[in-house]
Amino acid sequence: MSHRLALRDLIDVVRPARPVASVYLGSSPLRSWRGRWLRLADQLRADGADPDLVDTIGEVLDRARSHYPTADTLVAFAGEELPPRVFHTPGLRHLDLAWFSSPAHVLPLLAWLQDRPPRVAVTAGRCSADLLAGNEHISLNYPESQWLEGVRSAAVACAEMLVRQEARLLVVTGEDEVVGALWEALPAPVRRDVVVRWSGRALTPGRIQAETRAAARSWTEGVLADFNERGRLRRLAVEGADDTLNALSTGRLDDLLVGFPEDITATAWYGANPTDVARGWSPARRCGLLADVAVRAALLSGTRVHVIAAGLPSAPFENIGGLCRAQLALVRS
Incomplete structure (x- = not known):
């Protein structure tokens, strides 16, 4: 069964010291699934993968395709020391690839995951607040005359959601005064550790994605700058x-x-x-x-x-x- 990727998954994937099958099944509507898989399976066997292992990977990928028929890329790993793992990676563009090697080839997934860090998105208003992160969605409603108390309640829920999601990025939208009140109501440790990106007054899925990726790029650029400036100096x-x-x-x-x-x-x-x-x-x-x-x-x-x-x-x-x-x-x- 496939599921969304997390860093702890990749730690499990690279742990085995023995060879692991790494299969990237990209989005290629011009070629049939069966023909593409047969070519990848031949490559795994040529690399030394056991035929039973190859058959197992084919079965789990086929089941994953039934759950995500329009997936951009499905990525599978399996080995003697690693039960089959399949990940659905929306937005990952990758050519078909199959390696039976050691260690497992996870670098493309790391790049994909780095571009999509955990985040909490909040739409804060004078009558309601909506919080969204992963599979969590919280809606709060309150009288406009008591909006400040309502926003403070939203801040408590937001801080708890950030902890549960292990997120240090907050994407927020709303009027300046409301967003400011939300920020001030967050606990001091949260304000210290969390990066906030304000997205005007419209928080669409595309906007959340854009702000998340912009924050991710900024973090990576900061580490690279630190390497060149402080590190070398x-x-x-x-x-x-x-x-x-x-x-x-x-x-x-x-x-x-x-x-x-x-x-x-x-x-x-x-x-x-x-x-x-x-x-x-x-x-x-x-x-x-x-x-x-x-x-x-x-x-x-x-x-x-x-x-x-x-x-x-x-x-x-x-x-x-x-x-x-x-x-x-x-x-x-």
Whole structure:
């Protein structure tokens, strides 16, 4: 059964050290589902996937297609250590792809997920307030003469919804005075941690999506700017495959920057432990794409991952790098 993607899903997907089938079934109305799947299945078998595993993936993808017949892209993962997972990813445009490799290939999904962070959308008025996030929808009604008390109640509901959704983005619309009252009524920790984007007086689904993506781009640009300014200036940045993998292996990396599309010629080696990564060959490790190895190490060790456009002038060397945590002596200085 397919379901919407969350970061914790990708952590489970990359955890296995043994090869995993990664299948991206894109939107291609000019070709039949059956013909496309047969080609992908042949590729998985050529990569060494067990025929039973290939059949299982085909079955779960077929069931997912019946639930989402107009899906842009369906993404499936399965392996000896991973039960089949299928994700519906609206808006993800991807060519058909099938790899049986290690680690699992999740970089396109990370880029998609990064562009759609959890958020709460609020329409605040003098007679009612509507809150929307994920599958949650709360409507509050109150007399216009008591709008301030009503907005304060909406702020309480909003703060609770932000916690449940693990969201740090609030998209809000309404009159200036009402929106200001909502903001002032939010608890101080929420105001400190949450980014607010005001969207005039019309909060359509398209507008919510646009504001969400704008906030996501701003966050990523901020991390990249921090890498180029503070990181390089204070020698807290690493870049290039060797230095980045070394920082991951020693647990020094707070933020990993990785370019997308990835370089499919660059490889690295990894072991079962999250930080067991290296550039060179080792009999105790497996070989995988550099980007996949680095992403796996980061996700399993709690390092934040930021997907950037490969080839940007401000991108790190070899399209991979990151920000390291400051040494205590450096912080005190």
